[in-house]
Amino acid sequence: MTHRLRRIAGVLAASAALLCAGSAAAQIELEVWHSLSQDFGAPEFEAFAEEFNAVQDEIVVNVIYTGGYTDTLRRAEAALASGNPPAISMFEQTRGAGFVDAEAILPLDDLIANDPDTDRSDFFERLLTTCAIDGQLWCIPYNTSTPLIYYNADMFRDAGLDPETDVPTTWDELMEVGPAFAQHDDGGSLTRWAFGMRSDPGWMFDAWLGQAGGSFLNDDGDAFVFNDDRALEMAEFWLRMIDEEVAVPMGTSQTYDEFFAGNQAMVFQSTALLVSYLAQADFDIGVAPLWCHAECYAPLGGANLYIFDVGDDEVHQAAWEFLDFVTSVEKGAEFSVATGYHAPREASLDTDLLQARFAEVPEARVTYDQMALYGSARTLVPFWGEVHSLLTVATEQILLEGVDPQTALDEAVDEANRLLDVFSF
Amino acid sequence: MSEARTERRPRAALRLPPFGRLRRRIGDLVTAYLFVLPAAAVLFTFQYLPAIDIFRISLTNRLLLRPRWGYVGLDNYERLLNDGRFWNSVWNTFLFVVGSVPLQIALALALAIALAGPLRRAGFFRTVFFLPVAASLVGVSVIWEWIYHPRLGVLNELLGMIGVQGPNWLASSTWAMPSIILLVVWTGTGYYMVIYLAGVLDISKEYYEAAVLDGASRWQQFVHVTWPLLTPVTYLVIVLQVINSFQVFTTVYVMTGGGPARATEVLVYYLYQRAFESLEFGYASAIAVVLFLFLAVLTVIIRVGYGRTVTYDR
Amino acid sequence: MTVDAARRDWRGRLFTLLIVLVVSVLAALWLFPFVWAVVVSFKDPSEIVTDIWALPDRLIWDNYASAFDGLNYVRSLGNSLFVATSAALLQCVTGTLAAYAFARIVFPGREILFTLFLATLMIPTTVTLTANFLILQNFGWIDTYAALIVPQAASGFAIFLLRQFFLTIPNELQDAARMDGAGHLRFLWHVVVPLSRPALTTVFVFIFITNYNEFLWPLIMTSSEDMRVIQIALSTYTATEGITDFGPFMAAAVLTLLPTVILFAFLQRAFVRGITRTGIK
Structure with a gap:
């Protein structure tokens, strides 16, 4: 009797242990943080995750919207500080480097190399550069974009220009056609103009600087040089645009307001807003690649997906499988159609989905061409947030405060170099 | 601070045998320490410990997220000396203090006298002036952002009526600081008014009656009775204002983000930027230490400056 | 003596009136942002842009x-x-x-x-x-x-x-x-x-x-x-x-x-x- 009972108890215990072990092996739970709002891909991304959970049963992905780029950044900093980072997080282009610097991110080179179905070369080469730091790959490009010129074709015609041929492709052309837009009221103030020059330029500083042939860091990456002759040429050009009434300096949101109010012929905006801008404009709207000068240059914006190093290979592998899944050729195409962001893999371009999209909305292709030709990674330093604000201040000083460009840029470069020094231990 | 030293010592009124008294004293001791313990734990952990710790952190090159760090001696302080942005923030804080403190004191005192005198029964006014004190700074900043809006704001609309083209208040490096000062005067005056009001109401009627008999005018009454008798209150108000003003942050964060071109970047905002934007905890702690010392020295200076003239006769 | 007192009384009243007036104006300034925030919170976006002073046509709860x-x-x-x-x-x-x-x-x-x-x-x-x-x-x-x-x-x-x-x-x-x-x-x-x-x-x-x-x-x-x-x-x-x-x-x-x-x-x-x-x- 007691013997039998003991045996039953033994069997029960063994099966319970098996069950536990079984479920533990079957279920790896991954928390995935993202910054995609409802209009910018959240429904698609969440649907991908659901599908991923449905097609296999070893990994359960839990997708969490952690607010915009800055909110996600702050939240990840806090999570890291308190020691529970998520498995995967999305970081804006310039903000992932801080987490790499914090030794919190897993390099992906080995995971990709060990994956028989995926090759590094599947991804757009230029997009991969946004994840490359010190010769290693730290993220997978996901919702990336480039800025475009959005123009009001009606205003071009009004000004006696042809929107097919006269949208400027270089700085010089901008200066040629720009004055045609200028109109004044009785008091002599400008009521219509060609272009809204952002006084808080954000990533457009990268664009201007790159077009001038300059760069933030020198080739060795040990000093900031955005106060050299190239950068000065850029700043002088800004002032010339304003001087000759081609451009008016203003805050970013105002550049959009004035564009849609029909006061301003051209504005810089991300390709991610293509769909909403096409719908929003009550005039004939078009898009064009950014203009060039010494070089053609388009900064890569948007965000990428990072795997946190949590010291558990199984979790890392599971996280990679999810990344592989959401960046697949089909999913990438689907995401690109829904949002206007680039698909991460080149083969997505050949899918029926994207081909149909390009046929229907030819403007959607502009960013792909621009990205493939001269899309460039942002500067990947851990303290970019500070450099960003230095650039804002310098630009405000130059455009609005009448500070001499050399002085303003020197000051920003000095400060940036000091930060480089602070972070160099 | 204005603590009245009028405490009564509990009398050892009960005659207890010596042994019982000792037991009671031990009991009292244990009870007292147990009672004090919860507050002591909180205050020690979140006030004293960090106040001491900032000195230690300020000697490191600690970056919040980077696991490795070390002690760097006084490097951070050396860097402070040559940090133009730091001195700019000191200057901006100074402008803010100079712009807001006297204005608030004058206004608070004038209102207190008016509300203590002719309008004593009009509690409504007290409530109105005091209301912004209870309101959140973020909330009122959002409201004032709209008041200051160049095209849609009330301020420029009013100026337009008298034919003046108002500036883009918060986006102008000339006007942003005055705009913030004006908002702070609006939010803060009621607080100091209440302190003054208590002080004014405390002044005995006899002084004024005597002054009137001497034929003193209202202004003379103010200069010779009210103002001198309010000296301790004024001292308190100045100390509080300076300490509060040096810590201005929320309005700047919400309305200007320190801009344009750093025209409103005050000390605490700069500290915040260093600590929580570029995550330079070591350097930010050095700024905090300097701020701490500034405040301590200022309090002492005000104390000494006022100590001589403080009249406690009331 | 009585004339003097009357005059002082008259001046005192005027003074009081002046104070009441000044304090009232200040109080209005102090209240204004609150009141106006409430008013604007009920206005239609287009109304806010077109006429700053107008009261809302109807209460917008949107x-x-x-x-x-x-x-x-x-x-x-x-x-x-x-x-x-x-x-x-x-x-x-x-x-x-x-x-x-x-x-x-x-x-x-x-x-x-x-x-x-x-x-x-x-x-x-x-x-x-x-x-x-x-x-x-x-x-x-x-x-x-x-x-x-x-x-x-x-x-x-x-x-x-x-x-x-x-x-x-x-x-x-x-x-x-x-x-x-x-x-x-x-x-x-x-x-x-x-x-x-x-x-x-x-x-x-x-x-x-x-x-x-x-x-x-x-x-x-x-x-x-x-x-x-x-x-x-x-x-x-x-x-x-x-x-x-x-x-x-x-x-x-x-x-x-x-x-x-x-x-x-x-x-x-x-x-x-x-x-x-x-x-x-």
């Missing part, structure tokens, strides 16, 4: 609907009320206990301890932010309610204010209680606390309002949307899009200001007492 969503109002308000209430209650408890010990018990170290407690008022919170962040990080409390509540669970202000009040309680009461064999805890609970209701109300209201309005601390110590208190929600909401959306923004500001303004309207005396008794914020 602005409130947008603000409600944008603030995630239920959650963020709930967070704020929870945090502010907890902190205020805890301060009443820790403050009462400590203040009682300082006011009613003679024990070695009392003066030094009290001075140390009071001296915390001279440590500005902005100064200790970095170190406090690291302390909370060590506790694993970053982005939790504990980070918002526990550090606010005691203050020199509450202890000082309550002690001042407890000192006024007659010794005879304590002696009588002791004769009855009541210990400190019983005396505290049955005599001191009921007698100190006004002081406790003051502490509660003051700490509640201070914590409800606190911005910098939660800005630094929390980051997830679940933990977001209403002040952070408001600043995030109004900072996201272009800043011409004043209808919803004013609605959001009104929604944020409402709880403390209501509380203040009811408990103004207690709040003011907190300031005048101690002159400490």
Whole structure:
């Protein structure tokens, strides 16, 4: 009797242990943080995750919207500080480097190399550069974009220009056609103009600087040089645009307001807003690649997906499988159609989905061409947030405060170099 | 601070045998320490410990997220000396203090006298002036952002009526600081008014009656009775204002983000930027230490400056 | 003599009238932002742009609907009320206990301890932010309610204010209680606390309002949307899009200001007492 009972108890215990072990092996739970709002891909991304959970049963992905780029950044900093980072997080282009610097991110080179179905070369080469730091790959490009010129074709015609041929492709052309837009009221103030020059330029500083042939860091990456002759040429050009009434300096949101109010012929905006801008404009709207000068240059914006190093290979592998899944050729195409962001893999371009999209909305292709030709990674330093604000201040000083460009840029470069020094231990 | 030293010592009124008294004293001791313990734990952990710790952190090159760090001696302080942005923030804080403190004191005192005198029964006014004190700074900043809006704001609309083209208040490096000062005067005056009001109401009627008999005018009454008798209150108000003003942050964060071109970047905002934007905890702690010392020295200076003239006769 | 007095009387009245006039104008200026925020919060976006002074044609509740969503109002308000209430209650408890010990018990170290407690008022919170962040990080409390509540669970202000009040309680009461064999805890609970209701109300209201309005601390110590208190929600909401959306923004500001303004309207005396008794914020 007691013997039998003991045996039953033994069997029960063994099966319970098996069950536990079984479920533990079957279920790896991954928390995935993202910054995609409802209009910018959240429904698609969440649907991908659901599908991923449905097609296999070893990994359960839990997708969490952690607010915009800055909110996600702050939240990840806090999570890291308190020691529970998520498995995967999305970081804006310039903000992932801080987490790499914090030794919190897993390099992906080995995971990709060990994956028989995926090759590094599947991804757009230029997009991969946004994840490359010190010769290693730290993220997978996901919702990336480039800025475009959005123009009001009606205003071009009004000004006696042809929107097919006269949208400027270089700085010089901008200066040629720009004055045609200028109109004044009785008091002599400008009521219509060609272009809204952002006084808080954000990533457009990268664009201007790159077009001038300059760069933030020198080739060795040990000093900031955005106060050299190239950068000065850029700043002088800004002032010339304003001087000759081609451009008016203003805050970013105002550049959009004035564009849609029909006061301003051209504005810089991300390709991610293509769909909403096409719908929003009550005039004939078009898009064009950014203009060039010494070089053609388009900064890569948007965000990428990072795997946190949590010291558990199984979790890392599971996280990679999810990344592989959401960046697949089909999913990438689907995401690109829904949002206007680039698909991460080149083969997505050949899918029926994207081909149909390009046929229907030819403007959607502009960013792909621009990205493939001269899309460039942002500067990947851990303290970019500070450099960003230095650039804002310098630009405000130059455009609005009448500070001499050399002085303003020197000051920003000095400060940036000091930060480089602070972070160099 | 204005603590009245009028405490009564509990009398050892009960005659207890010596042994019982000792037991009671031990009991009292244990009870007292147990009672004090919860507050002591909180205050020690979140006030004293960090106040001491900032000195230690300020000697490191600690970056919040980077696991490795070390002690760097006084490097951070050396860097402070040559940090133009730091001195700019000191200057901006100074402008803010100079712009807001006297204005608030004058206004608070004038209102207190008016509300203590002719309008004593009009509690409504007290409530109105005091209301912004209870309101959140973020909330009122959002409201004032709209008041200051160049095209849609009330301020420029009013100026337009008298034919003046108002500036883009918060986006102008000339006007942003005055705009913030004006908002702070609006939010803060009621607080100091209440302190003054208590002080004014405390002044005995006899002084004024005597002054009137001497034929003193209202202004003379103010200069010779009210103002001198309010000296301790004024001292308190100045100390509080300076300490509060040096810590201005929320309005700047919400309305200007320190801009344009750093025209409103005050000390605490700069500290915040260093600590929580570029995550330079070591350097930010050095700024905090300097701020701490500034405040301590200022309090002492005000104390000494006022100590001589403080009249406690009331 | 009578002519003189009459003239003085006449001048006095004129003077009073002048003061009333000036103070009234100032009061109107002081009230205006609140009143106008409410007015604008009911206006249609196009009305806001076209005519600044016009009253709304009809009450638009859309602005409130947008603000409600944008603030995630239920959650963020709930967070704020929870945090502010907890902190205020805890301060009443820790403050009462400590203040009682300082006011009613003679024990070695009392003066030094009290001075140390009071001296915390001279440590500005902005100064200790970095170190406090690291302390909370060590506790694993970053982005939790504990980070918002526990550090606010005691203050020199509450202890000082309550002690001042407890000192006024007659010794005879304590002696009588002791004769009855009541210990400190019983005396505290049955005599001191009921007698100190006004002081406790003051502490509660003051700490509640201070914590409800606190911005910098939660800005630094929390980051997830679940933990977001209403002040952070408001600043995030109004900072996201272009800043011409004043209808919803004013609605959001009104929604944020409402709880403390209501509380203040009811408990103004207690709040003011907190300031005048101690002159400490």
